[in-house]
Structures are given as C-alpha cells and as structure tokens.
Amino acid sequence: xxPELTLAVxxxxxxxxxxxxxxxxxxxxxxxxxxxxxxxxYDWEVVATAGALLWRTEMRSIEAQAEFEMLMQRLRK
Numbered sequence: 323x324x325p326e327l328t329l330a331v332x333x334x335x336x337x338x339x340x341x342x343x344x345x346x347x348x349x350x351x352x353x354x355x356x357x358x359x360x361x362x363x364y365d366w367e368v369v370a371t372a373g374a375l376l377w378r379t380e381m382r383s384i385e386a387q388a389e390f391e392m393l394m395q396r397l398r399k
Contacts, residue, residue: 343380347373 350373
C-alpha cells in the first residue's frame with residue numbers, strides 16, 4: 323500500500339459519521355498493547371502519537387461540550 327492510497331483511505335473513513343472517536347481510541351489502545359512486541363519502536367511511537375493526538379482532540383471536544391451545557395444551564399435559570 324502506498325502513502326497516497328493510505329491517505330485516501332483515511333480521508334474516506336473520516337467522512338463516515340457513524341465512526342465514534344472514543345471507540346476508535348479504545349480500539350487503537352488495544353491494538354497497540356496487543357502488537358507492541360511485534361512492532362519496532364519507531365512504528366509503535368508513530369501510531370501512539372496519532373492516538374495521543376486523537377485523545378487530545380477528543381478530550382477538548384468533551385470539555386467544550388461540557389462547558390456549552392453548563393452555559394446553557396445558566397442561561398435557563
């Protein structure tokens with residue numbers, strides 16, 4: 323598989339609104355734990371870095387949603 327084809331697959335998957343970021347993150351964590359011994363350190367760190375960025379993005383999204391809900395509750399009072 324070429325880098326170009328891989329990017330095309332990622333872009334295509336990103337359009338699928340049925341995918342859930344937290345589930346994808348948990349799946350990635352399990353995959354990294356399962357394959358740690360069979361991957362070289364560089365490859366493992368590349369995938370772990372992508373997972374860390376997904377984690378950061380998702381946590382910011384959750385925090386932003388919580389703040390929005392808190393503001394909406396205050397507005398309703």
